[in-house]
Amino acid sequence: MSTRTWLITGVSSGFGYEMTRLLLEKGEKVIGTVRKRDKVISLIEQYPDTFICELLDVTDVPAIRKLVDRSFEKFGRIDVIVSNAGYGLFGAAEELSDEQVDHIIATNLTGSIQLIRSSLPHxxxxxxxxIIQMSTYGGQVAFPGNSLYHATKxxxxxxxxxxxxEVAPFNIGVTLVEPGGARTEFRYGSAQVAKLMSEYDRNPAHGFLKMLDASNGLAPGDPVRMAERIIESVDQEPAPMRMVLGSQALAVTLSTLKARVADFEGQIDLAASTDFPSGE
Known part of the structure; x- marks a missing residue:
């Protein structure tokens, strides 16, 4: 099978880094974006012909478009777009600053949307x-103290x-990847925390503090195994719409969705009561 070319955002750590490392080991080509090159120097030096490191801040929409256009022009074909760049923001909705709200939306939501939109014509x-969009089981399940992260996902x-x-007729597949907790910098390094208010002490909104403390136990997810499953998904036809990674994540997602369906099923008479009577 011929080698593929991948464009992956946010490859300096976490799933982006592990995917890039695994792909390069397999002989694939990767255009990987970072905000600083220092964390990927070893990959740059080890794979000078197959790893193209690009500086990109995904909140800069014109820069996204220029990078995508330039990459397709240079390589002629890019087989897989991985929208991975993003971060977590913790704190009660009231505790978050306007700047924090704006930045996480610009990064996790707008940046991802614009990367995909820029890639579609090519x-x-x-x-x-x-197209692989990194999401989270938090794109289906919501927890207190994580409202803006959930909003983006x-x-x-x-x-x-x-x-x-929209794009299925063009032979473009899209997969949402929904990992559970994993041992990456997302939880143990890059997570941002609001300026906490004493009014929320002993409130469920501050439950995340225990989760972020590695001394309370590490997350169950192995980022390498997760990266392997993501890479393997590209060979599936048709593309899976969603992939939940992690047994704990799947169990919580299933229980949440079952409760949601049961709630909707209990509203059948209410929903029908707002229709015009039959024949009118």
Whole structure:
């Protein structure tokens, strides 16, 4: 099988780094974006011909478009777009600053949307390809103290679920990856925390503090195994719409969705009561 070319955002750590490392070991080509090159110097030196490191801040929409256009022009074809760049923001909704709200939306939601939008004309022209959007089981399940992160992930899931139907006729597949907790910098390094208010002490909104403290036990997810499953998904036809990674994440997602369906089923008479009577 011929080698593929991948464009992956946010490859300096976490899933982006592990995917890039595994792909390069397999002989694939990776265009990987970072905000600083220092964390990927070893990859730059080890794979000078197959790893193209690009500086990108995904909140800079014109820069996203220029990078995507330049990459397709240089390589002729890019087989897989991985929208991975993002971060977590913890704190009660009231505790978050306006700047924090704006920045996480610009990064996790708008940046992902614009990367995909910028890629679609190229993927369509070349006759197909695959888009992988990194989400989280928090795109289906919400916890206190994580409202803006959930807002971005619920948002990108709705966007992708619509887009997948638009681009299927062009042989473009879209997959939402929904990992559970994993031992990455997302939880143990890059997570941002609001300026906490004493009014929320002993409130469920501050439950995340225990989760972020590694001394309370590490997350169950192995980022390398997760990266392997993501890479393997590109060979599945048709592209899976969603992939939940982690047994704990799947169990919580299933219980949440079952409760949601039961709630909707209990509203059948209420919903019907707002229709015009039959024949009118």
């Amino acid at each position: 993927l369509r022209t070349q006759g197909g390809g695959r 619920f948002g990108i899931e709705g966007f992708c679920e619509s887009v997948v139907q």
